[in-house]
Every structure is written in C-alpha cells, then in structure tokens.
Amino acid sequence: MFDYLIVGAGFAGSVIAERLANEAGKTVLIIDTRNHIGGNAYDHYDDHGILVHKYGPHIFHTNSRQVFEYLSRFTEWRPYEHRVLASVDGQLLPIPINLNTVNELYGLNLTSFEVEDFFAKVAEPKDYIRTSEDVVVSKVGRELYEKFFRNYTRKQWGMDPSELDNSVIARVPTRTNRDDRYFTDTYQAMPLHGYTRMFEKMLSHPNIKVMLNTDYREIEGFIPYGEMIYTGPVDTYFNYCYGKLPYRSLEFKHETLNVPVHQKAPVVNYPNEHLYTRCTEFKYLTGQEHQKTSIVYEYPQAEGDPYYPVPRPENAEIYKKYKALADATPGVSFVGRLATYKYYNMDQVVAQALTTYKQITTKPVIELVE
C-alpha cells in the first residue's frame, strides 16, 4: 500500500514525490509511460557522447528565489544566459527585438531614444490587447510583426496570431536597449550535470519507488494507494467527456555533425523559411567540449505527444469544465502543464507543485462534533 500514486515523473510529479517522501515521510509510487524520468525536461548523452535534450531545448530561468533554492538542493548550476538569433531577410538578427535588431535590419544607427520614436511611429495602438497579433502590432508595427512573428506563430501553432491569446507572444518582449538576452530573470542557469541527474537526486529516497514504461491505468486496481497526484493531460483522465482539449505537438529531428560548431547562436529561429521553427545547438547550453556537435530541429504538428496547451478563449472554456470536474474529484490532485492546461515554464511548474504539496499536507482535519 502506497500513500500516494503519482502519475508522471516530470517536474510536477517529481517535486511532489520528493516533498512527500523527504518532508512528510509518505510512501510514493511514481509512474510514467515513458522509459525515463524527467518528463519533457529529460536529457541524455547521445550515441556520440553529447548531452542533448530529447524534447527540445530546456533553459532554466526564474525570478523565484524559493524555486531556485529548492532545486539547488539537487544540483549545482552552470551560469547560462540564453541568446537567440532569428533568420530574417537573409540576416541573422537578435530576438527579442532590440535596438541592435532594428539597426542591423534597416542599416540604421539609432540610439535608444530614437528607436523609441521609431517604434512609436510604426506602432498601431490598440485600446485592448486581446490577441497575440495585438501585442506585437501595437508595440512595433506591422512590418516587424510580419518579419519576426506572424509566420513563426502560424508554423508553431497552426493558426494565426490573431487567433491566440495575447499571453503567447507576450512571452517575447521588445526592448529599446541593446540587451539581447532571451530572458531577464534573476536566476538563469543550467543544471551542471544535466536535468536527468537532478531528477535522479530528487527521486532517490527509500520511500519512493519509480515504475517506468507503465500507464497508471495498467496498475489501477492491482497496486493499492491512498491518494493520486495526476500530471498527465486532464482531458485524457476524464475520458474526453467534454471533448478533446487541443495540445500542440512537435517532432524533434536530432542530428550530430562532424564539426565542432554548427551555428552562430544556441538557438536560431526561422520565422519565414523551412518547416521547422528553430534549430538548437546543445553544446552552447551545456558548455560541453567535443569535436562534434549535436543539434535538434523542431517541426510543429497537430497530432503526437502533447507538448503545448493552446491558449485561446474556446479552449479556456473547455478547460473550465474539466477543472470543475477535477475540483470535484476527491483524492486526486491535478498538477503541471498538461493537467492544469497552462503554458507554464519549468519554474512555474515547480512553484505550482510546491504549492500543491503544501495544500495536500495541510488539509484541515474534520473533527466530528457530538
């Protein structure tokens, strides 16, 4: 008899497993359909001995000291600030759009003040920023929107930015200075020995048993447990009773090249060319030295493993119904990117998992009054 069955060994499931075992002294069975722990953050050494991220580039960044300190119990860090170039009009230009992007694109020599005026002239102000198109067009105008965002988004999501919530493209800011970092969070670092090593440390406790290659539905009824933590897709849990929630998928094409360096930046985005959205060269992320280099291309797909919830109003409506059902399901907590249908980064999932852990372990005890 386990106190908890945890479905999914990604960030959501592993953080809660670790807390339940280490702090609350509970017994945990954590189970995953995949043949590894770590969920989408899983990394491994490929056939050439290069550390790669199986499910695309995972860069850790957070403003939460609590999350950073929590994870620091299981890993040392390699300081790393992420940078991305976008292939636009035959040039490789820094994204997020910043002063250098505009100057290089148009062959100008503007200052920060001047680029503010430039944006003000081309921007199309909106009273209400509803969609992802509104976010960009209202800040930098239609031309930059079309060069950097429109086609990338159509490829990535299979729909126009005007059909997606503002939150999607709002992930990528616009700057008037020369800061070309992809993120500006206080803590930006990569786990020194990789994500999987960090997950191994989190799950290494006598109270935690890990079962891989298994869907939880295969063991239900055979292995007794008290409560469940579910981190898979919420619509699957409820047998799609309100219909399918769309999740966007990707196909990852990994390659190893017989050269030490392949491209000019850790990630190169291709808004307007190719079927893939971006190409990542892992050695930039990990700092590994090797005479070869491994890269991955991401090809967006409608079908396949669920990777991204699709933030738009009609999906929020469907999710609301599943959420009501989830809240009314005793003994099961729904946590993580798929189970709460939120476009969360890793740190947000860790924060959500720590909060859920607190909630489940501080449940009010109902006392019977005579």
Ligand code: FAD
């Ligand atoms: P997951 O990692 O998806 O884990 C859920 C697990 O549940 C899976 O392993 C799945 O196999 C298992 N499961 C599902 N159903 C069942 C079942 N029925 N039985 C058993 N097991 C089941 N975040 C960042 O902060 N920085 C980044 O740079 C970044 N890059 C990303 C790039 C890509 C391409 C993607 C897709 C995501 C990226 N993320 C990034 C987001 C990050 O991957 C997630 O926030 C995080 O991994 C979510 O953790 P999770 O535990 O909620 O879900």
Ligand code: UDP
């Ligand atoms: N985006 C874009 N062009 C870019 C980079 C991002 O249009 O060069 C848009 C696109 O819609 C993307 C979203 O901004 O899905 C969020 O980008 P981010 O890099 O955060 O995506 P993720 O790493 O989560 O795939």
